[in-house]
Amino acid sequence: MNEVITVDRRVFAAELKAAGNNLKNVSIPPALSNRRSVEEFVRLITDCRACAVENLVAIGQHLREAKEELDHGEFGPMLKRIKFSEGTARKYRAISAHPVISNRSNWNALPPSWTTLYELTKLPPDVLEARIADGTVTPELEGTAVASLRGEPAGSPMRCGVEKRIAELEAELKAMRETARDRERELQRENDLLRSEVEVLRAELEGREASRRSQMARQRWRPASSNW
Numbered sequence: 512m513n514e515v516i517t518v519d520r521r522v523f524a525a526e527l528k529a530a531g532n533n534l535k536n537v538s539i540p541p542a543l544s545n546r547r548s549v550e551e552f553v554r555l556i557t558d559c560r561a562c563a564v565e566n567l568v569a570i571g572q573h574l575r576e577a578k579e580e581l582d583h584g585e586f587g588p589m590l591k592r593i594k595f596s597e598g599t600a601r602k603y604r605a606i607s608a609h610p611v612i613s614n615r616s617n618w619n620a621l622p623p624s625w626t627t628l629y630e631l632t633k634l635p636p637d638v639l640e641a642r643i644a645d646g647t648v649t650p651e652l653e654g655t656a657v658a659s660l661r662g663e664p665a666g667s668p669m670r671c672g673v674e675k676r677i678a679e680l681e682a683e684l685k686a687m688r689e690t691a692r693d694r695e696r697e698l699q700r701e702n703d704l705l706r707s708e709v710e711v712l713r714a715e716l717e718g719r720e721a722s723r724r725s726q727m728a729r730q731r732w733r734p735a736s737s738n739w
Contacts (some may be wrong), residue, residue, distance in 0.1 A: 563623030565615065571607025574600050583693045585662075600627040601685065611639045623653045630657040633674075 609632045642648045
C-alpha cells in the first residue's frame with residue numbers, strides 16, 4: 512500500500528527563509544504520515560464498543576416506550592415487523608431498565624452483546640458495579656461466565672432449575688402486569704366513549720328542551736282568533 516506523505520508548508524517556508532532561500536541548506540522537517548498510532552486505534556475500537564452498548568440500550572428503551580405508548584394490539588405486530596420475538600423484546604427492555612448497564616459511564620467496560628448484557632441484568636446493581644470496578648466485567652466477557660460472578664458454578668443442575676423457575680415466574684408476573692395495563696387502557700377508552708355518548712345525549716336533550724320551551728312561548732303569545 513502506498514503511503515501518503517505530507518509536509519507542513521509553513522514550517523518548510525520558515526526553514527527556507529532561514530537558509531537564505533537556498534534549498535540546499537534547508538533542513539526538511541520530518542514528514543507527516545497517515546499511519547495512526549496504537550493509542551488512536553485503541554480509542555477508535557473502544558469508542559465503537561461503547562457505541563454498540565449504547566445502541567443496545569437504546570433499542571431496549573425504544574421497546575419500553577413502544578410498550579407504554581402503543582394501543583392494545585399494536586405492539587405484537589410491530590415486533591414482527593422488526594423480527595423480534597416477545598422474549599427477545601423483553602430481554603432488551605430489561606437491559607435498558609438496569610441502572611448500571613444504562614449508565615453511559617460504564618459502557619466502555621461492558622460486553623457489546625445483548626445476550627451477555629441480559630445475563631448481567633440478573634446481577635444486583637451493587638454487585639455489577641463492583642465487578643466492573645475490579646475489572647472482572649470486560650468487553651470480552653461471555654454470558655456463560657456471568658454465573659460465576661455470583662460465586663455459583665455455571666451450569667449446575669440446581670442453579671439451572673432455580674433460574675429457570677425464576678425466569679418463568681418473572682415472565683408470568685410481567686405478562687400479568689402487561690395484561691393489567693392493556694385492560695386499563697381498554698377501560699379508559701370505553702370510559703371516554705361512554706362520556707362522549709353522554710355528552711351527545713345531554714346536548715340533544717338540552718336542544719329538545721329548548722325547542723319545547725320556545726314552542727310553548729310562541730303558543731302563549733299567539734293572539735286569539737276573533738269570531739266575526
